[in-house]
Amino acid sequence: MGKYTLKRLGYMLIVLVILSLIMFLIYSLVPSNRAYTDARNEMQAMKNAIPKGQQDEYFNQLYLKYQRQYGTDTDNKLILYLRWVGAYPYYDGSYNGLLQGNLGWSYDKQKPVVDVVSQPMINTIQINIYATILALGITIPLGICCAVRRGSKLDQGVQVLTIVGYSLPTFLISILFIWIFCSKLGWFPPSGMQTPGSTLTGFAAWKDEMYYRALPLITMTFCSLGGMTRYVRASMIEALSMDCIKTARAKGLRERAVIYSHAWRNALIPIVTLVVGWFLGIFSGSLVIENMFALNGMGQLMISSLRSADYDVVLLMQMFYVAISLMGNLIIDIAYGLVDPRVRVSK
């Protein structure tokens, strides 16, 4: 198992490097020249101090200085990439990249990217964990219930509802829920993180926060219900048709024991894949929801950074999404091994 995990980790690293290169190249397609902008700004500021004739020369010096400072004094994309990673020295011989802990600089907010990203990231992860717990709590019992009573009224109803659920895009469900729960019923606030100007602390503050997060959470959970329930149901049906179930029933085991200890363990394997994959999926799903409900999360930040062309932030967040997704694949593989002994043997 250890060796297998190591192998997977190594592979993951390679993919991460390749993807980061692709991302970086795409990012470098954007026509932007920070060194030039900064040099010109500085030039504007001290225009009067320099005699007319020397201005061009002085500007070129300034431009070169900034280029060297930002590491853009070459057109070689590979060198630029390596400098960004931190594996190639700058003009002055220093290394200053991701490996050295320099994650970039947000030009829009004039802060290191880490400071810009950290709070939204915490918010997003928090809300996604809540949503996962909620969704799993609902879908697993529901899916099992439908599988056991296959063909019943309940099952048929749930089948139709789930198709509707997973056919609708997230933003549509958000619009619908805002309309119903905010405009028509007035149960929840339509957007925001907390009551504006609130000075609550402790439990009261948490309650206020949850009140504001309730609707995004409900929406996010609802969006994932459709696909998840169907999946749980399908794998449970598959598991229930296995021979071991017949044997268990023939032995005279109680139905509860048959379903929960025999069938469920077998149904778990595909579900593990799904749960992890889905947990990753809601990161991009929350992109839309955060935008809808004006939550200060990564999705919101990503959209605003894209709009203001703050690409250092975007690039780092993109890498975060990729890393999360790769991690997810790794977790799926390891979890497979834990849930299904056969996988361990075969690898």
Next chain:
Amino acid sequence: MSKKNQKAGGWLRRLWKGGGNDLADQMAKNSSNPSAMDVEEIISPTRQIVRNFMERKLAVGALVLLLLMFVVMFVGPLFMPNYYDAYTEVTQKSIPPTMSMMSVPKELQGDIKMIDGYGSFTVGLSNAGKVYVWGSTKIGTTGVDMKDIPQEVLDANVVMVAAGIDHAVAITDEGKVLCWGYAKLGQYGTQQSFADRGEEISPNVAYMPEILVNEGIDVSQIKKLTCGYQCSAILMQDGTLYLWGNKLTYANIDVFLAAGEMYDIDFTLNYIVGVNGRRNTIYTGSRGLYDMARANVNQPTVPVRDYLGDRKIETIVATSSSMCLMLDDGSVCFVGDFTSDMTPAPALPAGEQFVQVVGGAYHYSGLTNKGNVYSWGSNTQGQIKVDKKAVGSQQIFSGSFQTYSVDGQGKLQAKWGLKGYLFGTETHGADIFQRIINGGKMTMTIGAVAVIISSLIGILVGCVAGYFGGKVDILLMRVAEIFTAIPFLPFAMILSAVMGRMTLSETTRIFIIMCILGVLTWPGLARLVRGQVLVARESEYVTAAKAMGVKESTIAFKHILPNVMSVILVTLMLDFGTCMLTESSLSYLGFGVAYPRPTWGNMLNGANNATIINAYWWQWVFTALFLAVTTICINIVGDALRDVMDPKSSVEK
């Protein structure tokens, strides 16, 4: 073998049972040994699939609906010759679904004195002095409903009415001027009334003269009452001009406020236009604005003075960007901007000339001395399709996109033009129904092209990886894994944002969006095809082909691929739904197809806060409904197909 059907009509029987079975039946009947030619019922897999599919009512319904959607989206635009993407109309913004914009109230129909309209609603006045309002009367989010005519207007004997974009004006027989509607921007009200309400006196408002409200004016001396966007004007016979309203809507209002005397006046969308005492130019307060005239809409322009010569301007009739002048010799000419799609005014037969011309937002209607009515100008909303019943008319009136013709007794003869909007209009004033149809075409095209791209890559990679196996397989599957590791929506957003920084035409951008969607969705399909091919590779027919020495690539693509096609088709169908959804999400977030070109995603773009979602519900409900129905149908049909194609699951169910 059943013998029940043997006596039924021949062709019907054969159709039902199939030729082979029927022949076997016949032979069994004629031969001595009835079981000699017994055949087993054999149904081809395709027929079995179709039969199973037909048993599912829901899926069949969904399929029919889906096909209907396709037909509507791709044939529908052909019936909308006047539609274009960038259509905007400032007087028709955010109108809720209504078909009542031309429904003159029954009580008014036999007794019309005058009708006027500028925006979404129209006011009418009966000879009895009663005021009626119809059309879309709720004004945006202001909470003002034009149908709530104030009691003083209802009680009074009104002699003249006019309508602006969000206010209306009535003059009583005592000469008092009464207004109703939205007043916050200074559409009406004297300075005193604003002060009474505790509102600040704004330099951007031309307040109503006190005389109109208090003493009243001599009704018999009123020459014209007309309303513009948020302004109104009353012109007296002696040339005295009363003008009030929101100064911000008309740049040259100060000139007219100072001028005091006019021969005629009217409002275009952005300027007040007048005719002064000399009656030989259009007076706007600034030179060069409207000083070129033309004999007809499509004729070359000539300076107004040269064109007129000794003739004088009798009346001025303005639409949004142009005006029609009636001259004292009975002819008409045109001033202002005309687009190339506008129909020119008709050449009248000898002896016939216009006695009355009225203007809507973009069209003109003219009444001749023979009682015939002609309409010309823009036809975007069917404004110039003159109703055949309009013969022998005595008077015509126009709303913003309508014309009403009235006979000598004040009875409504005919009306033509814009009835309303089935699904309402969006924030730029375009018809949502038309945009849904055209947007659907766009959305579906993007989805389809994306799926084609993704399937080309997916099938190729899957077939190659599955059939050749070994190192090729490992390499290709690793590549597929890299693509699956890319988080879809953020990545597509970045690509689209990067593209936005480059200078690309909109069509190229859309094509690249299709490619992005396609390139990011292929790994799933590739895996599926690979799995199928792996199974098929071991089957007998492949072994046979190999033994015959068929080329490897031929086996992979010509022998195996057709056998796994059905599974692929189902996946493609479901992928099509997914691609449509992704495109919608992208466009919704503003990273897909950009505004004037409609897609179902970017049409929902405006619905991003609770106020709009609630107040302008029609701007998202219908689009959302179309999007939802289409994707739900795709998923239902795809799911059902997958179920019926899988022999295992059909046994189970």
